Amino acid sequence: MAWPLIVADAVLAFHLAFILFVALGALLALKWRWIPWLQLPAAAWGFYVELSGRICPLTYVENHFRAAAGESGYSGDFIGHYLLATIYPSGLTREIQYLLGALVLGVNACVYAWLMIRRRRRKPVR
Numbered sequence: 001m002a003w004p005l006i007v008a009d010a011v012l013a014f015h016l017a018f019i020l021f022v023a024l025g026a027l028l029a030l031k032w033r034w035i036p037w038l039q040l041p042a043a044a045w046g047f048y049v050e051l052s053g054r055i056c057p058l059t060y061v062e063n064h065f066r067a068a069a070g071e072s073g074y075s076g077d078f079i080g081h082y083l084l085a086t087i088y089p090s091g092l093t094r095e096i097q098y099l100l101g102a103l104v105l106g107v108n109a110c111v112y113a114w115l116m117i118r119r120r121r122r123k124p125v126r
Contacts, residue, residue: 008065015058022046023104026111036112043108050101 021028023046025039049056 002069004065004068005071008062008069008071011058011062011065015056015062018042018058019046023107026108026115029111029115039108040112043104047101047105050104051098 021039022043025035025042029035029039048054
């Protein structure tokens with residue numbers, strides 16, 4: 001296996017981990033207080049990319065290294081190429097994508113709101 005292919009696979013793994021962190025990373029804040037400093041900007045970026053219809057730059061990076069390894073890249077975005085059939089059923093409309101984006105935003109907002117309430121209750125009153 002050539003090193004560009006190893007890098008392409010590493011970018012692929014990182015891309016998937018990033019998507020999971022965007023969608024579910026707020027749950028990690030239940031354990032680690034510093035997570036919101038990373039997860040909120042990541043979630044904002046993921047929300048922006050999804051709702052704007054843009055392609056994440058990690059897709060271009062992966063395609064570059066796949067081409068350098070002699071493989072063909074793919075057109076479109078990461079989700080469309082690897083996860084479309086799993087994440088998005090046939091007949092998916094732009095309105096459903098907006099709903100999914102709102103769902104991710106709502107889950108994160110609920111977890112962070114619950115954390116804020118929980119932490120305020122723990123602070124001693126002086």
